[in-house]
Each structure stands twice: as C-alpha cells, then as structure tokens.
Amino acid sequence: MNENYKWKGISFVNKNVVVEKIPITPKANHSYTKYNIPGRSGALVIDNKTYDDIPLSLECHFNNTNVDINEVKAWLDGYGKLQLDSEKEYTGYVNNSISFEQISRFDKFIVQFMLKPFAKALQPTVITTTTSGTFTADTFETYPTITITGTGTIGITLNGTSFNIYNADGTYILDCEAKIITKSGINQSNNMSGEFPKIKNGSNSLTTSGTITAMEISYYKTYL
Secondary structure (H helix, E strand, O other): OOOEEEEEOEOOHHOOOOEEOOOOOOOOOOOEEEEOOOOOOOOOEEEEEEEEEEEEEEEEEEEEOOOOOHHHHOOOOOEEEEEEOOEEEEEEEEEEEEEEEEOOOOOOOOEEEEEEEEEEOOOEEEOOOOOOEEEEEOOOEOOOEEEEEEEEEEEEEEOEEEEEEEEEEEEEEEOOOOOOOOOOOOHHHHHHEEOOOOOOOOOEEEEEEEEEEEEEEEEEOOEO
C-alpha cells in the first residue's frame, strides 16, 4: 500500500482502502473549435488556448471488514485534491456514485475522478530578489504569488507583462491567479495598475523600478 495516495489530504491507507491499480495519468487534450466552411478544403481551426479536464479511475478494495462505510462515503465525495505520488497533486471531484453497502472486503470498486488539466507541485518554488534580471523555471505556464515590500511608486515587468503599485508604504501580496492585490489582508486594487503576470517554462525576464526593499516570487511547478 502506498501512503502517497491521498484524497483531500487523507491517505487511502488511513481509510482502509487499498488502491489496486492506477492508470497512467493521460495528458489533457488541447481544446480547439473546428468549423467546416463550404468551398473550403479542411476545417477552420480556432485554438481556444485551453485544456480539457482529465477523467481518471482508481480500482480499489477495502483492506478489512472493520470499515466505517459512512465515513468513507463522506470522504470519497465532492471536490478536493488527489495525490498519487510524492511530488504533485491534482484538483478535481469524484464523478461517480458508489454502492458501498454492496461491497464486501475483497470486492473491487471503482472511484472515478474528473481532474483539472494541470497538476501542481506539493511545495512551492521561491525566488528572492530586489533587482532586474532573469531566472529559469522548469514548469508549464503558471501564475505566481508575488510579495513586495517597498515605498513610493513600484514597477514590475515580468515576461513583458507590467504592473505598478502607487504610494506604496509596506508589504503587498499579488495573487496573480486570483487577480487580487492585498496589504495586511485588505484589497489594494485602487493602488495598482497593469496586469497580473505569468511564469513561463525556461528563461523568465524581470525588470524592477522604484524603491523595493524585499521581493519574493513564489509559484507551484505545474505539470501538463
């Protein structure tokens, strides 16, 4: 049994559930829209720049007969994070109904998940700097969290995407995925202009301006 198999942060082992077989997680399909136009050879293809969700099924059985069925039913339900190794986890939801009452100790049952197309590393990568430069990221494109301490007008350009913070007087946190900037938990959108940048695979360029005394760029390595 593998302690790394977890759903909602809880090991399958702790629930007396044995994961018998895990298929190789498929790569998410790139989403395109196709149009057939009379008089045109081949379809007109539009890249939606998105990826489809991933279906994944786990074959399981109970490890013993002393299992709290109601507890397992509540656990294998809804939305959460699925971990299948020691490095990363997927976000998704349980996508099937399981008749647990009809399952004896060694009868198999299938848990079907529908997962978001990207897995995220369990631990963040953190870059600390206060000056312009470049850094290398081994990740699929992802949004970082940027923590900046400074005063006055602060400017940041990351991979060609720029933002400014005006009248800065402390520490600000930019959650680029949620597209929000806060200071001490209070929204500071009125003091910011520009767009929220992304980290890309390979070389990333960073340009700073203004008085910055500390800056931390944190991101979770993203797997397609």
